[in-house]
Amino acid sequence: MTFSTLKPDASLRKAAVLMRSLDADAVAALLARLSPAEAKAVRLAVRELDEVSEEDRALVAADLRRAASPAGPDAVLAPVHRSPPAASSPLAGLNHAPPEAIASFLKIEQPTTVAVVLSRLAPSRAGEVLGHLPEELQASAVDRLAELGEIDPESLNVIADELHAWITKHAQESRRKQDRRETLAAILQASPPALRRRLAGSLGEEEQHGPLTHLDGPPQPAPVRQPSPAPSRPPAPRLPFSAIESLPAARLVEVIQGVDHQTLVLALLGASGSLMARLRSLATRKQMRQLEQSITRVGPVRLRDIEQAKLRLAESAARVLLGKEAA
Template identity: 30%
Template sequence: MGLPTPDLSGKQKAAVLLVSLGPEIAAQIYRHLRDEEIETLTREIANTSHVRADVRDTVLNEFYEMYIAREYVEQGGIDYARELLEKALGAARAEAILSRLASTITTRPFSVARKTDPGQLLNFIQNEHPQTIALILAYLNPEQAGMILSALPPETQVDVAKRVALLDRTTPEILKEIEETLEQRLSAFAVEDYTMAGGIDTAVEILSMVDRATEKTIIDALEEEDPELAESILKRMFVFEDIVTLDDRSIQKVLREVDTKDLALALKTASEDVAGRIYRNMSKRAADMLKEDIEFMGPVRLRDIEEAQQKVVATIRRLEEAGEIIISRGGEDEVVV
């Protein structure tokens, strides 16, 4: 592929990016894509036999600029992003970057709410219908939403958590109505564009920020009301890559409980950070043997790897339930004694 980047399609640039990032990171990115997207990118990568250094550097730089610009937009809107980009790159470059983003940018609603103290925000929304509360929480930062969810009555917690998990798309009319109501209460609230929020991943992010007792109350109730939804949430509550958040003693307990074959399979596509934490908590001989098992394993279906990782995660959750290990919930005020 010897074309300058202006002549590359978006798919070709994505292929160059994945090739440049390497197989491990590319594999992690694949996990978040749909099957048809994976097929398209794989086809492009297969046709990318050689990438010139200047093309690679230009694509990586363009990706970085787009990423930073999107972060600025998320933080304070288009005008805020333009101001920062102009200071850093000049007016012409800033305008070019924002123009490329224009077709994909959807600024998130409730930007003022995200800057509001959770306790104050709770006073505004706690008497609203659970569906309204769920919609608002879906647009907040997970830790902020988790604090508000924890402060709601237990019966409301369950209802709201379930509604967050089942949220998909919200019509512009409903979103606008809720925004205008909050605008009156919080003042200076700008109505943003239609966007997507909610879903199981959002519910998981919020539940990951609440205390263990609140999480258990909500999950137990969901298991009675909607077992399939509860199972979907539980599968995402602690993912395999989160092993790096465990302390060494907890990892050692997990390793004693996990089948070696499952562990080898689970580490097949693991990041260097995860694999490193695992190996450091094993004897050198055991770590060397595990590395050999992985090396001589040969091609393995991604589905089998994910199943093995789920077995490891299930073991971790079982040990946490028994009080043998502690999973950090991500909040700043967590105390361990």
Template identity: 25%
Template sequence: MSAATQGRTPALTGPQKCAVICMALGPQVASRLLKRLAPDEVQQVSYAITTMPSVPQEVVDAVVTEFRSQSKAADSLTRGGMQVAHRLLNEAFGEAKAKVILEQVPASGNETLRRLQRAAPEALAAAMRTEHPQVVAVVLAHLDPVAAGALLGALAPELAADAVFRMASLDRVDPALLAVIESSLGDRVGVTLAATTEALNGPKVAAAMLNSSVKAVELRVLEGVTERDSAVADSIRAKMFTFEDLLRIDNKGIQRILRDVDSRELATALKGASPELRQHVKSNMSGRAAEALDEEIELLGAVRVSDVEAAHARVIEVVRSLEESNEIVMPARGGAGGGNDFVT
């Protein structure tokens, strides 16, 4: 075993070493091992597998040697990831139980991304003030739309527009680039970015982020992107969704959305909405629920446009989540509005 390998192997936790063994053994043999573990141990090993996309062969050899076994892996890298974890668990416990276990396993990189998303937008903006716009684009692409929208509003207008323009051109982020960005931002922000080779739909990510921004930021950024390349701006607008676009969702979809939206949130979001949209929503509620909604809207009185827009953003988040899970069919379209005036 090389000195480098000796230095790396002790850094692995017990569950990680077990994960390496499972990945090296393959589903059929590894399933026998998993069956002998306690439920909490299975979950720990499953999490380790999902967070280890690849393991160098020298590390596999070191771990296998430690367990007095032989590595049968033919490739230079033993592959992990969610698919491998699912295959191993399915072999050991069956499809139903495997699904339950994996649902309890945090998705790869979620914790580090949550740390990034919890950081104050102003702090992130300050840390990226001197960064290249491409770096800012990658960071924005790795935040959820709400956090990205907040960060976008804290950036200088020129940097924000440039970053969104570059984000719209992203289709995949090299893990090596993420490592460089992590090194650059780590000391100042105290977070890491999760490496991923998953494909990115740049315009769609940019559209979701702008939908979660206040309207003034959305319009300003789109104007800046248009100045750089009108075709890119159009590709973003084509994937954007505004609150009024609920009119284009069918009755079944509206009914599904209403199950996940708080009544007060809905009332706030409908302040100032078109009569057609209000009717579309109410026509998918019981008569009593529709009356209660009208009363709640009336009782709200004057509401800041910024509060209405925030409610719109939260409803849109619900819509996008349901679209991602294929529970509704959602059209994509852009729109306007906004400010700190009041809707009465």
């Protein structure tokens, strides 16, 4: 007996068993293919489902094999009556947006908001976006996705407006960066070889692996820099950067306030997901979005500048813990 010949209740239960048997990515992809009415019915069945036995899983697998026909997998959920085609979702255009741009917006959103956006994307694009999110947010979003109910159209429009504005800014910033790189490449290409090599050696890693890689001449070794003179006073104490994320909330706030905004932005480039999660729990949504935007907009930067910023943040942490005033 296939799903298509069962009563609706039995069919929904088997669909729920199937959902319980799949991994998170497969669940997200399958739910994204369903109409709102189907998805709601299946999510309700999943919530009401008791423990799933191996016998249940085997029966579902057998029915799926028998259902493999020209009718396709849609026959599995045939008893769930499809709603009339809904109006085009305000998030439909996001299927053509870069997944990393969508993810950069969702990283500081609540799991429910992430689930709403993923449910409106094509399965392949939803999976790509999910892969760009922090692991803890991935798990929470998939949980919400399995329980997602009907979405208020007004709330959906608000999310869509904010996300489209973010994508537009991301695209504009990407174009500006590309234009700057191309202009810089053209200037260096027209420069004398000696000057070109000297200037190219001082560029950030991003430019050295970008449009400047076509410049002629073999790569030059990095100049040997003489060590800086010994400081006239003892170096400022500092903590290992990795220890900062484990500081108590009040101390972490003091540490952040002990450095300027640019230093904080550079220090957080490539920061761990756990540190960013701590900051999200301490900052307002507006503050965190501004910080994320600043990090996203960072242009060419030298590795030593990033390391110097991390050292300053670590020194700020040491001053806080030792009760010293910031220098």
